[in-house]
Amino acid sequence: MAKKKPASLSCVTMTELVLPNDTNTLSNLMGGRLLHWMDIVSAIAAQKHSNRIVVTASVDNVSFSKPIPLGSVVTLNARVTRSFNSSIEVYIEVWAENIPSGEKIYSNTAFFTFVAVDQSSKPIDVNEVIPETDKEKELYDGALRRRQLRLVLAKRMKPEDANELKSLFKLD
Numbered sequence: 001m002a003k004k005k006p007a008s009l010s011c012v013t014m015t016e017l018v019l020p021n022d023t024n025t026l027s028n029l030m031g032g033r034l035l036h037w038m039d040i041v042s043a044i045a046a047q048k049h050s051n052r053i054v055v056t057a058s059v060d061n062v063s064f065s066k067p068i069p070l071g072s073v074v075t076l077n078a079r080v081t082r083s084f085n086s087s088i089e090v091y092i093e094v095w096a097e098n099i100p101s102g103e104k105i106y107s108n109t110a111f112f113t114f115v116a117v118d119q120s121s122k123p124i125d126v127n128e129v130i131p132e133t134d135k136e137k138e139l140y141d142g143a144l145r146r147r148q149l150r151l152v153l154a155k156r157m158k159p160e161d162a163n164e165l166k167s168l169f170k171l172d
Helices: 031-050 133-151 164-166
Strands: 002-005 009-015 053-061 073-084 087-098 103-117 128-130
Touching: 009 031, 031 053, 031 073, 031 087, 031 103, 053 087, 073 133, 087 133, 133 164
Parallel strands: 002 128
Antiparallel strands: 009 073, 053 103, 073 087, 073 128, 087 103
């Protein structure tokens, strides 16, 4: 049986500086570079939670709401929201700061899902998550619906079997 582990123990913060090699022709951070950083920070959070090697299973919708200009300091906060057998959902928030002006902008959020694997690359059970704060409880409660949506979109679950989604839309 998997152990229970507080979500707060599986939080990771990573800071990066946007350099010229990270930018597009408009001198803004390239989306692919941001996704790379998000994948790294969220994988670290999932590994801390599971104490195992993890592989990226899915990335939910990522909207690029505000450009992040050259020279910005980017802070990525990742936290494990819930685990299911061998999979781990991680929520990432991205902030950008212009140090000289002190201006901070909220740029992106996303959910990444990882699968913990053993030495033979086979999925392995992971610790359960214990949400403690109101925010952790909100993310935990929504994780099952997000998981069912991912599975339906990947054609790994029939829509009629997605009970949490059906109840959300009162389709029972």
